[in-house]
Amino acid sequence: MTNDKINQPTDMNKLNSYIEAATRDNTRKSYQSAIRHFELEWKGFLPATAESVARYLADYAEILSLNTLRQRLAALAQWHIEQGFPDPTKAPLVKKVFRGVQTLHPAREKRAKPFQIEQLKQVTAWLDQAIEAAQQAGCRGDELKHTRNKAMLLLGFWRGFRGDELIGLRIEHVEVIPSEGMICYFPRTKGDRQLKGSSFKTPALSQLCPVSAYLAWVELSGLTSGPVFRSVSQWGHIGNDGLHKDSLIPLLRSLLADAHIDLATQYSAHSLRRGFANWASSNGWDIKTLMEYVGWKNMQSAMRYIENADPFSKQRIERGISGHLTTPLIE
Template sequence: MSAIDRYVEAATRENTRRSYQSSLRHFEVEWGGFLPASADMIARYLADHAETLSINTLRSRLAALAQWHQTQGFPDPTKAPHVRKVLRGIVALHPATEKRAKPMQLAQLEKLTAWLDEQIAREADERERLACIRNRALVLLGFWRGFRSDELSRLRIEHVAVEAGRGMTLYLPRTKGDRAQLGTTFKAPALSRLCPVTAYEAWIAAAGLTEGPVFRGIDRWGNISDEGLHAGSFVPLLRALFQAAGLAAPDSYSSHSLRRGFATWANSNGWDLKMLMQYVGWKDVRSAMRYIDAADPFAQHRIESALATPGTAVQERPVIALPAA
């Protein structure tokens, strides 16, 4: 790989690069398209998959095709008016409700950590004990910091500093919202209970780690990997944890459940939107709002409170009899 290719590759997030490669493979190999493509070919590709792929997936495929044409020096066919019109037609004829991960509530976090504490206290198998200590740190840090799975997977010990009794500072050289790639520093508080700092310290001490990825795989013999957990492994890991701890509907959760759970908790506890966006790292208000569930989603409490207050009932207007003609 040349120096130029190496820098070009470094400019794209690994998850994005994998997604684009998968999209191009689907277009060329599975569908039988050719690159460079014409606008008509792109339009046919969209039409052929309009009923089987979500609109978000189709947009992701278009982004991959656009990026390939741009980097190879070809005109971008995805920007053609015909292609855009086909996409709008698909949205109109195949509307879909956006699927969102179920947010983890604080009560569920307490139940899960209590179950993990029980397993750590009584587990005779070293591998299982280490896994529970790691998972406790992963869940608590993921919740209280609102981290994405890829951010948790890329955390490194040398980029974490603990200040006893106050909290911890975590640095990530690259995050999704860091377009300038300047790196982002996060802070997590030390808490009286459900503390992410003590959970992190317990995991590092139990694993005997001094540098490298924070969260790693553990084989069946209890050996800890040198490599960090892959971001794609967090969803099955968390769902298995939720099921083992007895949480209802574990398959409705994902790694975003921790992020959405914290955002919902903060919103219901009086955090204003600006404070929440700054803490979590959102740059766009629309992105933040997608993660927040209202404390009273059906407005039941608000309406019932009004109904219970005397004098709030709507007064019936008197019927005025009209004189006979």
């Protein structure tokens, strides 16, 4: 009986669902896009040879960033492995060409502009005024949008969430503890390699409170399950799905521009994460506590988000100059 059970054909739909679940949605979509780019735009053939992959790298070396090229290689590697073909991206020729691209086109890392606490206060004050004005005018659509944006902004800042975490948060995974805070659970996060799920505690604050902002949004929207942050039409219709990942940055920049924040186009969803990291660091949080709070697994990831309080070492040098000038010269 046991052998008969083993020999029964597996439901392929069920099998494929588990295979798809092993890869994050964003990763899977980006890999699919990379394969389409190789086949349709570059007119490459699959399975590919090492020579064709090397030519592909050379053709886009001056167009695509190093990170994008790495992602394209990873997508090609995965496709070949899954289809049972040799992986051409591991060939010496491909590796040598990629090293050459790194040498001739070195990457300069672009970092999101950190969002400061004073800016958070300014935008929150603008949102409060906009919510009140919408209520008085009876514009439910505007009231919903501003209330949603306030909750998203405050939660994104005080929890240091990435953009995909913000839009992936679900109401049934949020537990609010009155007067204390809220717990946000994610079945899967970027750093959760063991797929154990991650919980993040957010405190209730006396001002700029993310918990009260979240409760205000949930109460006004009437949502009881599903994605927390969704689209809102001008007539006040709330979408069924969560906000699309590509809509978050334009939404944030539009909000900052409306609140009269300078250089709004230089900010992204990562600005909230970097802004909180800088605020915490400047207020005495040690790096270990910050890593545990945000969810970073290694020191290098954390340090990329923290701005030096004296980036040009001006204060240190000035102190050294002052000390030297006050020291009497000895003939």
